[in-house]
Amino acid sequence: MSLEYTEIPVVDWTLAQRDKPLFLTELRNAMINVGFLYLSNHPIPMDLVDKVIDLTPKFFELPQEVKNSIDMSKSPHFHGYLRVGGEANDGHPDTREQFNFGGDRTCRYEEGEPEYLKLHGSALWPEDAVIPGFRHTMLDYYQRLEDMSWEFTAYVSEALGLQPHELWSLFDPDRSKLQPRCKALRYPACPPGSSGSGLGITPHCDTGVLSYLLQASDQHVLQVQNHSGNWVSVPPSKGTFVINLGRALEKATRGVLPATMHQVISPPVGARYSIAFFSSLAMHIRIAEVKFDFPQEVWDMKKARDKRTGKDSEKEFEFTPKDYELAAELELDKKIKFHPLATMRYYPNLFDKYFPNGLPRLFTCPLIYCTY
Numbered sequence: 595m596s597l598e599y600t601e602i603p604v605v606d607w608t609l610a611q612r613d614k615p616l617f618l619t620e621l622r623n624a625m626i627n628v629g630f631l632y633l634s635n636h637p638i639p640m641d642l643v644d645k646v647i648d649l650t651p652k653f654f655e656l657p658q659e660v661k662n663s664i665d666m667s668k669s670p671h672f673h674g675y676l677r678v679g680g681e682a683n684d685g686h687p688d689t690r691e692q693f694n695f696g697g698d699r700t701c702r703y704e705e706g707e708p709e710y711l712k713l714h715g716s717a718l719w720p721e722d723a724v725i726p727g728f729r730h731t732m733l734d735y736y737q738r739l740e741d742m743s744w745e746f747t748a749y750v751s752e753a754l755g756l757q758p759h760e761l762w763s764l765f766d767p768d769r770s771k772l773q774p775r776c777k778a779l780r781y782p783a784c785p786p787g788s789s790g791s792g793l794g795i796t797p798h799c800d801t802g803v804l805s806y807l808l809q810a811s812d813q814h815v816l817q818v819q820n821h822s823g824n825w826v827s828v829p830p831s832k833g834t835f836v837i838n839l840g841r842a843l844e845k846a847t848r849g850v851l852p853a854t855m856h857q858v859i860s861p862p863v864g865a866r867y868s869i870a871f872f873s874s875l876a877m878h879i880r881i882a883e884v885k886f887d888f889p890q891e892v893w894d895m896k897k898a899r900d901k902r903t904g905k906d907s908e909k910e911f912e913f914t915p916k917d918y919e920l921a922a923e924l925e926l927d928k929k930i931k932f933h934p935l936a937t938m939r940y941y942p943n944l945f946d947k948y949f950p951n952g953l954p955r956l957f958t959c960p961l962i963y964c965t966y
């Protein structure tokens with residue numbers, strides 16, 4: 595795989611049944627050398643995928659008051675609706691609307707317990723009468739994605755020469771203590787010459803373990819940065835998921851698997867929709883303390899990649915002090931920074947600590963960014 599790859603590899607899920615060694619080799623190449631792949635022939639029923647694709651635009655077409663009634667500022671668990679510009683990635687407001695949700699979970703927080711226990715809990719849903727079948731379909735989809743994410747992670751484990759379930763140690767064996775996050779997304783059109791950044795979401799790496807993206811409309815706006823710094827298009831491909839890995843997996847594998855920068859440019863015409871499912875670390879994990887014993891051939895592949903990309907492979911993977919903190923604390927830190935309105939309501943002590951000067955300007959004049 596050259597530095598200048600111009601397309602994303604495709605891995606066929608059913609190949610695992612037909613020729614497991616070939617499947618694992620292809621998966622390993624894609625994961626180590628690119629960090630992004632299409633998963634074809636996946637196990638999620640196509641009629642369910644089609645329903646999700648059909649319902650997602652319908653959700654965003656709901657009257658603004660309905661969407662506002664389930665605004666994220668009303669959720670201690672950071673679920674719910676976010677308007678365009680309602681989330682800022684490193685201070686740059688994204689040009690996208692979102693509906694954030696998770697599977698049904700009971701909030702385990704009680705007075706005196708760590709505040710991060712408030713992160714998990716029931717999602718906010720629109721009334722079924724306004725969008726029939728939405729909640730049921732999205733939860734069915736979520737549940738199946740969750741199952742697939744465990745299976746896929748076991749394959750990645752094997753592809754890296756580990757026991758199938760070793761990477762599962764990043765998760766919690768008690769699934770009720772995990773709540774992967776899912777987002778339905780709408781990127782409004784931003785015609786050339788209009789004001790705004792022209793980006794639906796600015797360049798970033800995901801922070802979790804693995805991300806599973808369904809591109810739900812025919813817009814060629816997702817791009818990934820190859821090792822020479824060029825942006826490569828990841829066009830929608832029917833019947834596939836785009837899978838990429840996040841910083842947590844990069845760190846857990848000491849850089850064997852690279853988290854890859856990606857961005858979404860705003861579509862020039864017509865809105866673009868996608869649905870992203872993020873698997874993330876169990877609350878109790880401290881990423882710097884996780885270690886896997888990879889076989890030499892896996893380290894050799896990493897070294898060969900580093901050589902091509904001009905990185906010093908012999909250098910120990912560097913952890914920051916934050917990597918020794920609990921994953922749950924880091925997740926809460928991120929949510930607090932991104933979502934001051936929910937923080938103000940549900941985490942007042944943290945609000946005072948993080949925002950001593952009150953709400954950031956972006957959140958006091960919400961309409962200045964909301965021109966769509």
Ligand SMILES: O=C(O)CCC(=O)C(=O)O
Binds near residue numbers: 807816858868869870
């Ligand atoms: O919508 C997409 O295509 C990508 C979304 C994404 O990268 C993210 O939400 O982290």
Ligand SMILES: [Fe+2]
Binds near residue numbers: 798800805856
């Ligand atoms: Fe992302």
